[in-house]
Amino acid sequence: MGKEITSRTQDYSQWYIDLVKKADLAENSDVRGCMVIKPYGYSIWEKMQQGLDKMFKDTGHVNAYFPLFVPKSMFEAEEKNAEGFAKECAIVTHYRLKSDPAHKGKLMVDPDAKLEEELVVRPTSEAIIWSTYKKWIQSYRDLPLLINQWANVVRWEMRTRLFLRTAEFLWQEGHTAHATQAEAIAETEQMLNVYAEFVETFMAVPVIKGRKSEGERFPGAVDTYCIEAMMQDGKALQAGTSHFLGQNFADAFGVNFTNKEGKLEKVWGTSWGVSTRLIGALIMAHSDDDGLVLPPKLAPIHVVIVPIFKNEEELSKVSVEANSIAASLRKLGYAVKFDNRDTLKPGFKFAEYELKGVPVRIAIGPRDLENKTVEVARRDTKEKMVMKIDEVAAAIPKLLDDIQTNIYQKALTFRGQMTTTVDTYDQFKKVLDEKGGFVLAHWDGTAETEAAIKEETKATIRCIPLDAKEENGVCVYSGKPSGRRVVFARAY
Amino acid sequence: MGKEITSRTQDYSQWYIDLVKKADLAENSDVRGCMVIKPYGYSIWEKMQQGLDKMFKDTGHVNAYFPLFVPKSMFEAEEKNAEGFAKECAIVTHYRLKSDPAHKGKLMVDPDAKLEEELVVRPTSEAIIWSTYKKWIQSYRDLPLLINQWANVVRWEMRTRLFLRTAEFLWQEGHTAHATQAEAIAETEQMLNVYAEFVETFMAVPVIKGRKSEGERFPGAVDTYCIEAMMQDGKALQAGTSHFLGQNFADAFGVNFTNKEGKLEKVWGTSWGVSTRLIGALIMAHSDDDGLVLPPKLAPIHVVIVPIFKNEEELSKVSVEANSIAASLRKLGYAVKFDNRDTLKPGFKFAEYELKGVPVRIAIGPRDLENKTVEVARRDTKEKMVMKIDEVAAAIPKLLDDIQTNIYQKALTFRGQMTTTVDTYDQFKKVLDEKGGFVLAHWDGTAETEAAIKEETKATIRCIPLDAKEENGVCVYSGKPSGRRVVFARAY
Numbered sequence: 001m002g003k004e005i006t007s008r009t010q011d012y013s014q015w016y017i018d019l020v021k022k023a024d025l026a027e028n029s030d031v032r033g034c035m036v037i038k039p040y041g042y043s044i045w046e047k048m049q050q051g052l053d054k055m056f057k058d059t060g061h062v063n064a065y066f067p068l069f070v071p072k073s074m075f076e077a078e079e080k081n082a083e084g085f086a087k088e089c090a091i092v093t094h095y096r097l098k099s100d101p102a103h104k105g106k107l108m109v110d111p112d113a114k115l116e117e118e119l120v121v122r123p124t125s126e127a128i129i130w131s132t133y134k135k136w137i138q139s140y141r142d143l144p145l146l147i148n149q150w151a152n153v154v155r156w157e158m159r160t161r162l163f164l165r166t167a168e169f170l171w172q173e174g175h176t177a178h179a180t181q182a183e184a185i186a187e188t189e190q191m192l193n194v195y196a197e198f199v200e201t202f203m204a205v206p207v208i209k210g211r212k213s214e215g216e217r218f219p220g221a222v223d224t225y226c227i228e229a230m231m232q233d234g235k236a237l238q239a240g241t242s243h244f245l246g247q248n249f250a251d252a253f254g255v256n257f258t259n260k261e262g263k264l265e266k267v268w269g270t271s272w273g274v275s276t277r278l279i280g281a282l283i284m285a286h287s288d289d290d291g292l293v294l295p296p297k298l299a300p301i302h303v304v305i306v307p308i309f310k311n312e313e314e315l316s317k318v319s320v321e322a323n324s325i326a327a328s329l330r331k332l333g334y335a336v337k338f339d340n341r342d343t344l345k346p347g348f349k350f351a352e353y354e355l356k357g358v359p360v361r362i363a364i365g366p367r368d369l370e371n372k373t374v375e376v377a378r379r380d381t382k383e384k385m386v387m388k389i390d391e392v393a394a395a396i397p398k399l400l401d402d403i404q405t406n407i408y409q410k411a412l413t414f415r416g417q418m419t420t421t422v423d424t425y426d427q428f429k430k431v432l433d434e435k436g437g438f439v440l441a442h443w444d445g446t447a448e449t450e451a452a453i454k455e456e457t458k459a460t461i462r463c464i465p466l467d468a469k470e471e472n473g474v475c476v477y478s479g480k481p482s483g484r485r486v487v488f489a490r491a492y
Numbered sequence: 493m494g495k496e497i498t499s500r501t502q503d504y505s506q507w508y509i510d511l512v513k514k515a516d517l518a519e520n521s522d523v524r525g526c527m528v529i530k531p532y533g534y535s536i537w538e539k540m541q542q543g544l545d546k547m548f549k550d551t552g553h554v555n556a557y558f559p560l561f562v563p564k565s566m567f568e569a570e571e572k573n574a575e576g577f578a579k580e581c582a583i584v585t586h587y588r589l590k591s592d593p594a595h596k597g598k599l600m601v602d603p604d605a606k607l608e609e610e611l612v613v614r615p616t617s618e619a620i621i622w623s624t625y626k627k628w629i630q631s632y633r634d635l636p637l638l639i640n641q642w643a644n645v646v647r648w649e650m651r652t653r654l655f656l657r658t659a660e661f662l663w664q665e666g667h668t669a670h671a672t673q674a675e676a677i678a679e680t681e682q683m684l685n686v687y688a689e690f691v692e693t694f695m696a697v698p699v700i701k702g703r704k705s706e707g708e709r710f711p712g713a714v715d716t717y718c719i720e721a722m723m724q725d726g727k728a729l730q731a732g733t734s735h736f737l738g739q740n741f742a743d744a745f746g747v748n749f750t751n752k753e754g755k756l757e758k759v760w761g762t763s764w765g766v767s768t769r770l771i772g773a774l775i776m777a778h779s780d781d782d783g784l785v786l787p788p789k790l791a792p793i794h795v796v797i798v799p800i801f802k803n804e805e806e807l808s809k810v811s812v813e814a815n816s817i818a819a820s821l822r823k824l825g826y827a828v829k830f831d832n833r834d835t836l837k838p839g840f841k842f843a844e845y846e847l848k849g850v851p852v853r854i855a856i857g858p859r860d861l862e863n864k865t866v867e868v869a870r871r872d873t874k875e876k877m878v879m880k881i882d883e884v885a886a887a888i889p890k891l892l893d894d895i896q897t898n899i900y901q902k903a904l905t906f907r908g909q910m911t912t913t914v915d916t917y918d919q920f921k922k923v924l925d926e927k928g929g930f931v932l933a934h935w936d937g938t939a940e941t942e943a944a945i946k947e948e949t950k951a952t953i954r955c956i957p958l959d960a961k962e963e964n965g966v967c968v969y970s971g972k973p974s975g976r977r978v979v980f981a982r983a984y
Contacts, residue, residue, distance in 0.1 A: 029624065030566065031611065034559035036624055039639065042556045064534045067526035068613075068644055068660050069582070072589070074522065076599045086589040090561070091601050092613065093585045095648040097564070097578040107568045109583050109610055118601055119523065121560075121584065121613075132521065132528055147531065152560055152644065156587040168560050 033167030043300035069119035078252035084219020163280035171275035184268035195240035204408035210463025222246035234436025236489035242272035292357025308365030328393035442482035444475035525659030535792035561611035570744035576711020655772035663767035676760035687732035696787040696900035702955025714738035726928025728981035737761035784849025800857030820885035934974035936967035
């Protein structure tokens with residue numbers, strides 16, 4: 001089938017691109033920086049949405065929808081937020097096209113249809129949402145507001161990469177408003193935990209929970225929490241962020257409430273988001289040179305059944321058993337595909353489903369029927385086993401659970417191997433260059449040191465882990481005292 | 493609770509706006525023409541999405557995602573489509589803001605960041621999707637492509653109205669590609685039927701299936717099928733459209749395929765969509781002067797339980813029964829709310845849930861406990877009935893089915909009463925002015941007559957019904973011969 005995937009050792013970056021394209025997940029569109037998410041890639045996103053949406057609702061959130069456009073004056077109200085996104089915004093300036101008199105059949109922007117105020121295509125929705133919350137919040141009785149939005153956003157990135165960094169991407173953004181600081185911080189932490197649980201449980205990717213340094217904070221936030229994952233090339237990937245916004249947006253938009261004592265107070269806020277970037281993380285964490293390795297909890301197809309046959313009669317006999325197994329599994333809630341195409345050889349199909357990362361493959365041929373067995377292959381380890389036909393349906397749920405666990409354990413072990421504690425700057429640089437991964441090092445807490453290290457090594461502080469031990473040491477760069485180690489890495 | 497909804501007889505249009513706002517469905521944003529869909533309104537949209545998405549998947553479609561932006565040159569490739577939307581497009585011309593030197597803390601569009609080619613914010617996605625299909629389709633083996641997208645679109649409408657007509661709205665758009673004309677037409681008709689089934693079964697709104705006259709066709713389509721619904725004020729509302737695109741987009745984007753005989757052929761296409769406009773239709777078809785009337789299949793809350801109590805002890809006793817009923821109903825898959833707030837009177841709560849259109853209300857007080865009964869009220873007819881506590885959970889499913897059926901039947905009866913057959917232009921005008929509704933009249937089939945009638949009466953041809961009987965007559969306007977009656981109405 002001409003898979004032609006570059007191997008990871010040869011060129012990890014090309015391997016990723018090959019895989020995204022060959023597995024039919026996404027492709028670049030003719031619109032600069034924007035991707036087309038193809039049906040197979042989108043079906044993974046749908047699974048992610050279902051999992052996350054349920055977790056959001058279970059924690060009391062509801063969905064709503066706010067406008068795509070943000071008027072410039074509203075956009076600039078929270079200055080740090082505006083400054084942070086100003087350089088990468090798509091701007092709508094006109095609302096009409098007209099026939100181009102100079103080119104028959106062509107259109108031109110109608111200069112008479114210039115907007116009085118330009119509209120920013122949302123790069124994030126704090127501004128539009130807090131300008132709305134101002135109308136919704138008067139009293140403590142209106143709080144908390146626990147709202148999430150599934151939407152597209154646009155950030156005019158100069159260097160793009162499918163799923164990881166695109167001009168338009170899909171995401172969810174939670175925006176909550178609270179009466180007290182403590183409640184807002186608790187919400188920020190709760191949603192970080194929701195993200196961590198989702199990424200570890202559904203995506204089978206272990207994460208470090210932590211806080212960003214001041215330099216890496218979300219523009220407009222008082223504190224940014226994040227989860228950081230490790231990819232197979234030893235680079236870090238920020239998988240989700242949860243921001244404690246303090247009263248910054250309440251200040252910018254004048255969002256106040258009357259408390260129980262009848263006094264006016266400013267509202268506290270949070271925002272938190274994950275995006276289609278998670279699909280990139282999923283691919284880079286688990287897949288191999290033969291294609292995707294998908295954790296069963298996010299796999300669009302759990303089990304594929306491939307019949308082995310030489311003629312129609314054999315196919316017909318095999319189909320009876322295949323359909324019976326498929327029916328039993330579907331009754332248990334699994335997505336099963338029976339690929340009975342007669343124009344393709346089994347070997348071709350095997351390769352195709354390996355490429356697509358289907359967790360379990362069942363092959364059945366005439367000899368299997370005689371022996372009352374099937375061949376079961378798991379995608380993660382490539383192991384094959386022979387099972388009795390009448391036991392296979394009952395065995396699959398446990399097998400899928402095993403695969404889910406194994407994928408997670410493998411990633412966890414890898415992360416352990418790729419996490420290094422260093423105490424000198426020479427070690428720091430050597431590990432980054434020769435091994436990669438997470439580097440745990442003391443840092444003096446200053447933006448200057450952080451910037452110098454980034455400049456010299458391209459490594460950034462991924463986070464200050466929430467579970468970091470108090471430990472006296474000296475900064476690897478400045479030699480100044482430090483109270484705990486932070487996580488450095490080169491990152492996506 | 494200060495509902496203050498204008499009555500329908502007083503001002504139907506204001507009644508609608510009051511209802512949308514008071515029932516917390518949506519509101520106008522500070523962005524011209526764009527609405528905020530509030531959580532309660534969005535939860536109805538989520539129910540609609542679930543119902544439709546399942547029907548799309550059951551008919552073999554898959555979801556994908558295509559870019560928000562369409563480069564101008566791509567947009568104008570299919571000339572009729574481009575011409576149809578050119579006058580109402582939001583245009584992105586720049587990709588960066590910068591600090592405004594004249595106004596401290598303010599931003600301005602960076603003139604150095606002008607795009608080489610302007611981007612149109614999609615008003616519909618045929619152009620971007622067919623430019624992509626060109627890459628995906630080479631052989632008959634690549635066909636059919638059966639893809640749907642859930643997305644936001646922007647049409648710069650001058651006069652907007654919550655849900656019914658807004659600059660940005662949410663919708664789904666199906667875009668399919670086929671090897672033969674017959675298959676594409678069958679798909680167009682299939683999706684019309686899917687829409688009709690959804691609107692009748694879920695929304696409880698009867699529809700007429702038909703085809704648009706040439707003048708009302710989707711720009712770029714060869715044929716537009718539609719479903720037309722009737723609102724309580726006798727105006728028509730187009731609830732969904734399904735377009736047979738012929739080979740127009742294949743022509744514009746050069747989308748060809750090699751057929752089984754190895755010859756190159758042009759691809760046939762369809763597109764079809766419904767939007768958040770359906771929420772407007774839902775409201776206007778069923779609701780009354782006290783608030784929403786929601787069909788159970790789309791109601792975010794099926795049953796609300798309101799406790800009647802004077803003190804905590806009574807609440808506590810009532811709660812035991814209430815929670816037990818709620819648990820039984822939830823087990824059956826129903827969304828149940830037990831409103832045990834102790835700061836509000838039952839009467840206030842009754843009015844609130846009437847406003848929100850919750851189909852069934854159960855009230856339980858101490859006297860009910862003595863009698864082992866509850867009071868059950870249905871929202872559609874306002875009937876109240878007393879039921880035995882231990883029978884109520886079992887009775888609710890049938891009651892909800894009855895409500896769904898009753899709402900549909902009521903709308904069907906109303907439509908019947910509001911459908912008038914006329915044979916003269918005087919009758920035609922009289923019915924439109926004095927009664928409204930659907931007017932079945934002969935039409936000579938010309939665009940001139942259609943335009944003249946629209947100009948003189950504001951009535952448009954809603955559709956040429958698929959089930960129209962062959963019937964010789966003369967056009968009410970021109971007196972020229974006609975072979976069948978068409979449906980005229982004033983419309984949203």
